[in-house]
Amino acid sequence: MTADRPISGTTDWSRVAALLTAQLVESRVVLEAPLGALSTYRVGGAASLLIEVGSLEDLRRLAGTVAEEGWAVLAIGLGSNLLVADAGFDGVALRLGTAFATTRIEGATVVAGGATPLPVVARQCAVAGLGGFGWAVGVPGSVGGAVRMNAGGHGSDMSEVLERAEIVDLASGREWQAGLEDLALGYRESALRRHHVVVEVELSLWRSDREHEEQLIRQVVAWRRRHQPGGANTGSVFTNPPGDSAGRLVEAAGCKGLRVGSAAVSGLHANFIQADPGGSAEDVMALMEEVARRVEADSGIRLRPETHFVGFDGPFGSQS
Numbered sequence: 001m002t003a004d005r006p007i008s009g010t011t012d013w014s015r016v017a018a019l020l021t022a023q024l025v026e027s028r029v030v031l032e033a034p035l036g037a038l039s040t041y042r043v044g045g046a047a048s049l050l051i052e053v054g055s056l057e058d059l060r061r062l063a064g065t066v067a068e069e070g071w072a073v074l075a076i077g078l079g080s081n082l083l084v085a086d087a088g089f090d091g092v093a094l095r096l097g098t099a100f101a102t103t104r105i106e107g108a109t110v111v112a113g114g115a116t117p118l119p120v121v122a123r124q125c126a127v128a129g130l131g132g133f134g135w136a137v138g139v140p141g142s143v144g145g146a147v148r149m150n151a152g153g154h155g156s157d158m159s160e161v162l163e164r165a166e167i168v169d170l171a172s173g174r175e176w177q178a179g180l181e182d183l184a185l186g187y188r189e190s191a192l193r194r195h196h197v198v199v200e201v202e203l204s205l206w207r208s209d210r211e212h213e214e215q216l217i218r219q220v221v222a223w224r225r226r227h228q229p230g231g232a233n234t235g236s237v238f239t240n241p242p243g244d245s246a247g248r249l250v251e252a253a254g255c256k257g258l259r260v261g262s263a264a265v266s267g268l269h270a271n272f273i274q275a276d277p278g279g280s281a282e283d284v285m286a287l288m289e290e291v292a293r294r295v296e297a298d299s300g301i302r303l304r305p306e307t308h309f310v311g312f313d314g315p316f317g318s319q320s
Contacts, residue, residue: 011071011090013048023061026054027097035093035310036086036281039079040140042232043262044281045088045311047074054097056199059168060175063197066092067173074310075170075197077145078117081234085311086281094170096144100199105130108205109163114144114198118151121203126217131208132161134216138224140235144198149306150185154220159185163202171195188239188306229268232275237288238303246303247271250291253298260287285312292316 013031021029029051036044053059066073072091076082096115103121104111105128112121122137135154139146147165150158162185165178176182184191192198228235238246250256250270258265262279265287266272273291275284292303292315305316 011048016069016071016092017049020049020051020062020065023065024051024053024058026099027058027062028052028054033093035076035089036084038076038095039082039084040232040234041079041083041275041281041284042277043086043275043279043284044084045086047089047091047093049092051092051094052097053094053100055099059096059197059199060173062092062094063168063170063173063175066170066195073170074194075144077115077142077148078140080139080141081145081149081306081308083234083281083284083307083309083312085285085309087311089310094197096142096197096199108207110203110205112143112201112203114142114147114200116143117141118143118146123217125205126213127210129208129210129213130205131213132156132205133203134213134220137217138220143201147183147185147198147201148190148192148196149188149308150190151188154223157185161203161205163204165201166199167192168197168199169195170197194308194310227269229266229272229274232277232279233266233272234307236271236306237273238271238292239306241301241303244301245271249295249299249301249303253291253294255291255294258287258291258294260290263287265291285309285314285316288316289314 017029017031032046033050035047074093076095100113100115102113103124118136118139118141122133125133135156138153139151146158167178168175240246247270255265256270257267261283262276263283264274266274296302
């Protein structure tokens with residue numbers, strides 16, 4: 001199945017919208033939804049169709065229909081690691097609704113829905129006196145997205161605490177419980193692809209002191225505010241190469257403050273790219289490619305992006 005295409009296909013999306021509206025009783029179906037606006041870059045085009053899924057039953061129905069029809073499909077979380085081309089996405093995009101944004105704590109075990117924001121889970125764990133998840137307060141993504149990219153920070157990541165994940169595969173309609181071996185979590189990567197939806201996860205934490213954990217939360221938040229910019233960005237653009245820092249390499253190559261059109265490398269942290277309001281996703285992509293080119297020319301190291309791309313060709317555009 002093709003992962004992403006510009007909006008130029010022959011599918012009658014009005015007919016598809018009517019079909020899915022009739023099938024999905026607790027979900028919202030939107031034609032020509034501004035997908036880029038749902039990302040933290042706030043740039044990029046529309047999806048032919050966006051489904052805001054309201055229940056597990058609807059998700060199962062949708063998976064069955066998508067698998068039968070073979071539409072291009074894209075699961076998005078909070079859009080904090082996503083860059084959508086200005087041409088948009090010719091397919092069905094979906095995100096999980098509030099029914100999937102729940103947290104249940106039983107002893108040192110935490111069960112969280114795939115749509116739950118990581119900072120919310122981190123703060124709830126701290127209040128419950130649980131250790132091992134405080135780092136996540138500084139990661140502005142969803143639980144599901146964190147599993148897909150093995151999100152992490154401050155010396156830890158999802159692989160350190162994840163026990164299992166409930167997955168729905170929109171390409172096949174299959175639903176299963178995935179363990180760490182199935183997920184193959186590595187440095188900012190996993191075996192999951194854009195047609196996999198993380199419905200729920202189970203985390204294994206440990207007993208700690210509430211005051212200690214809440215102080216850790218405050219420290220992480222303060223550190224992020226001092227060292228990382230706000231505004232329209234997706235956090236770290238490139239993964240750190242072994243034994244080095246992507247931010248250091250970008251700065252050493254003279255790219256801090258570098259601009260291409262409506263996108264600029266942050267003057268506070270060189271591994272962040274800021275998008276101007278009303279800017280262009282193509283500018284962001286062009287800047288990423290130029291930064292990578294300059295770093296390789298300066299150091300011989302080819303940087304690998306953390307960002308997931310939708311609708312692009314080129315060296316960074318081919319992702320499943």
